[in-house]
Amino acid sequence: MTQLIKARAGIITPEVERLAKEEGFRAEELAEKVAQGRVVIMKNKLRRNSVAIAVGEGLRTKVNANIGTSPDCVDFKDELYKIRVAEAAGADAIMELSTGGDIDAFRRTVLAATAIPVGSVPTYQAGMESISKNGSVVGMKVEDMFEMIERQAADGIDFMAIHSALNRSILERLKNQGRITDIVSRGGAFLTGWMFHNDQENPLYTQFDRVLEICKKYDVTLSIGDAIRPGCIEDSLDRAQVQGVIVAGELVKRALEAGVQVMVEGPGHVPLDQIPATILLQKQLCHHVPYYILGNLVTDIAPGYDHITAAIGATTAAISGANFICYVTPAEHLRLPTAEDVHAGVIATRIATHAADLVNGVKGAREWDLAMARARKALDWDKQIELAIDPPTARRIRGERNAEGDEACSMCGGFCAMKVVGEYLGTTEGSC
């Protein structure tokens, strides 16, 4: 039984019990949201060493970090290190997106090495294996696609991006639209090429029930992949994207009926003023299941700084109802991220989700800011660093530039506002 089926049966699982407490809800309230499909509890039922997380309406906005090898760059140790960095920076989940080396072995290592939920895109590995077996991605056998989903699920993958919401009608609309960047989703491009080369409909769409069966068996949370997400500002909210959301909504309904936990993936490049509409449309068409977005990147013109373009977008997106944010690193559009990029990406995304949590009234969010403000008033540097979103970085910057035991923040030097007014008003804590 999946968490969804149990919740519908009125069973309070240990995961729901624990997560409700963490998020400041009564267990019955959280179970009700799981039953409605508005919250998913991510945990493959075969995975023993992991801690489930809850994603969805009313909960703290969660952050995902992507890692994985590429065919040109197979260094498992390096990727494992990136996972550690992502976890230390506060990522709630990771996606393992390897396309190079012994992918099975690496996935199993990752699942054993981390306690947070792990996601994947089975089509990547299926495509790579098809290259060695059949000579090409387009040579993929339908059976192999499903075998891969089953293999990864049996290994314990907690959530899977599967590009089922892609079919010929969407592609025709995409062509008719005349986009700037047609398909920027790699999995989406694999399948599109496969569909045309083989002159067949997308098997992940036509045989969606098989996807559901596997997800149900292992309680894998299905993340309906956004094969046609816009790759630039200009392409945002076009007819093809809307058609994709409509199809995703139909699949969501079937998943919920089958008792499979489901969420929907979303863009991508979206201008700031279109974000609330994009989120609302998805929520309405997809039965209010959790929305998992990339960014949103609010402008195309800042390569090298896309963790910032994405932090701007993620804040507005999460305020508008997005629940799970895939990070964007400073390396986006440039190269594969280094460990340093992974760190910068996770922190920037956490700043954004926290800024949104403040607005959304998430338990503990305001209290955190208030504690920081009080520590600033008290000029309590140890407390400020302890409360910082990334204490090592705050400590390093301060340590590099300031003498020990300097009670004023060095921003104002001898003219510290807090100190001056504190002295004049004769109040305590060095402040007025």
Added chain:
Amino acid sequence: MTLMEMAQKGQENPLFTMIAQNEQMKVQLLMERVATGQIVIPYNLHHQPKRAQGFGLGLSTKVSASIGLDNDEDLLADELFKVDEAMRAGTHAIMDLSTAGNIDEARRTIIERVPLPLGSLPIYQAFAEAVRTKGSALALEPEDFFRVMERQAADGVDFMALHSALHTGLLQTAKEDRRVLNLVSRGGSLLMGWMIYHHRENFLYTMFDRILEIAKKHEVTLSLADAMRPGAGADSLCRSQAEELVVLGELVKRSREAGVQIMIKGPGHTPPQQIAATVKLEKQVCQGAPYFVFGPVSTDVAPGYDEITAAIGGAMAGAAGADILCYVTPAEHIAYPNAQDVYRGVVASRIAAHVADLAKGYPGAEQWDLQMSQARREQNVEAQKRLALAQERLKDFHSSAKPFCNKCQTGCAMAVAGEFFQELPWEC
């Protein structure tokens, strides 16, 4: 005649023409907005910056970077390097906030070097000189301040931040407000101390007409500062902030009547959902005066990353109508910014400003994104580098633009998809 008066009389001049051209606005519309005060052009007669900028309604969102000597041991050369870095990163204005060392020399050197509008806070120098010559900031006399202001104006400072809306009534409100962080504005705090100690009213408030006279004589744009700027998200839109804004609105009216250009400075720490309201409130109460916001910093908890908290807030504020963003650097709340922090702060603010321009529908903003996306579609790395907002991190750009990776022997999925859409395929 001031620029505002010229605009009111409909006298076109080369400055209006240049700015209108740069901003793709009809010069008549620009002049109408300068005439009513919805647009300001900081342009001191003794500086006449070559790359003069307009701030306000319908213009692109601008970025300002602050630097300055903070210790007597600080080297002017280091600050000049920061100025150069800020300009290399694409700032539209510089503020010299020196409070130590040879302040006059620093300002004069920077004015000569910078072809952009240059701002200052004359009260900093006035207090610093009072400490130096009289032994205490409290010994400052109003006349000392006006001498400094006159000197700075004669040197060519284009816009000046002044805490003229601070007055004794506001002190009482601030006390009753019980904010988490009472005063984080440095100039505001010093003035408040002076007022309390002497039981005197703020001379920047009572003698506002003298400020207007000096500003008018030298064509200095006033940038009225918010002494009650919230220093924590929890303090945002409190009574003292709102009350000060009301007074600021009154001063805007007086300034415009005198033909002196004026803009308003704003917060500061503001949670995301309060940003749009904060901007709209200023625009209404201050009769459309250009709004110059500090960030806004959208959460308190990320020291070391406040260029990001501010980029989030800046994009929202700009989209809601803020006209100029004062940068925030990664060193904010922790240390005095170095040259690298300055560069990063300007870049983050420029991203926010551009995102705001996209949302405002500023002419050309969407075009820039479109060109970048077309370069991506064509896998044109050189064009992508040229179009990038900042060049700093493009060195290790993944430049293998080869259309086929040759991994698949019997047909490439990317090529098939590409053929259908008639564009260059992906690499897998």
